[in-house]
Amino acid sequence: MDGKMKLYGFNNLTKSLSFNIYDVCYAKTQREQKDYISYIDEQYNSDRLTKILTHVTEMIGAKVLNISKQDYEPQGASVTILVAEGSMIPVEGDTVVAHLDKSHVTVHTYPEYHPDTCLATFRVDIDVATCGEITPLSTLDYLIGSFDSDIITMDYRVRGFTRDVAGKKLFMDHKITSIQDYIDTETLQRYDAVDINVYQANLFHTKMLIKEIDLQNYLFNTDVYELPPKTRLAITDSLRKEMIEVFSGSNIY
Template sequence: MDLSPEQRITLHGFNNLTKSLSFNMYDICYTRTKEEREAYIEYIDEVYNADRLTKILTHVSDIIGAHVLNIAKQDYVPQGASVTVLVSEGPIVEVPDESYDESPGPLPDSVVLQLDKSHITVHTYPEYHPDEGISTFRADIDVSTCGEISPLKALNYLIHSFDTDIMTIDYRVRGFTRDIQGHKLFIDHEISSIQNYIPDDVKELFDLIDVNIYQENIFHTKCKLKKFDINNYLFGYTKEKLNEDEVEEITERLKSEMDEIFYGKNIQGH
């Protein structure tokens, strides 16, 4: 498929392709006691409350050139939050060449492009192990657009908006649009990997795995932090307060938790 330069393709009517980005992130923490777990969840609920999440999604709408129509937000009891933003097309300007490049998006600058019939959502899930020890914060963000730009341009900003240990990212293009001769276009931009939309300095921090189905315009990337420092996973104290056996046990539990989330399966013996 050779669509370059895509901005020179004249479409019959509006671009009806639906492009969907799903960004799923995890933050892992070791909490020794019920009190530590409750304090961690309270901290997460404060840092990622509905108001803060609304600001993040509003920046996303700016990046992809959307006009916010409506915002619904909710903080839940005992924990978690959700925000849904309905957006429509913003002012139409000349499409910059870089909007089609496989490259990271802004952090953030306003990119105003044509967009319609779209939405952005986020749901958070503070979770914990029933035997204490492991607490997990998960956020799921979906950006669905119809128009001239891929929501992948918001990925760079989303990555920088969360403190994440593991990321699972999905991108898919559905439907079709037509050029003026009536030929169907099932995708309007070149893409070989979601990784091309992640800055190099970020990719250096993670182990990455791709699972792509090119003929179906389905792209999947998983990321897990390479460097492990136990102090980054202790809530309210450092490893100096632990003996060697405790450090070894906690390290094993944390790494096992991260591996199970990253590979999507339970690991025997844990």
């Protein structure tokens, strides 16, 4: 925000960021696919995800009220953090009053592999909801850097209204033309990005697809130089097709 606006009462605009990442991997056998799922499941277990979300909470200037986390069988994990700002004020009995101007941060993971090909995909869904001046868009660079992201989809929505001192309704309290405005330039250069925005509804959507595929980064327990050139090309083609379909949200090939 370019300076604080003078408001009548509390800024109760609700801002929500939904952030999805997909990491695609090639594992040449079913055994390796399962090993990859186990590996990624351990790498992003509920304890590590809790650390990531706790840092996100600090970035938006909130305090942790409650943490709920769970690892699942056969795979996957979830973490939900309830957040608030301000002092917790004990009153009569067991009642607790808090001035809430933040809401929650959640993450869910979905490792899976294709039944007929050698591809495995790790998906992470993150939701950051705030109320007040702070926008969760400030956490984007940190979140993108916390995961290996081949495809990223983001939705940002501002809901409700607040009032200035003259009583005029304000449906937006900061300037935004695209979610991309809040992402580091060097990060954007690595991706092809597309916007679908509905400005009248304060609804912003951006999706990003990695430009370059360094095959070694997508091979699980395999060295790229062990593969003949034709195999490398075939694997790269399979990876790219998978990414394009996820990015497009449709079955193309």
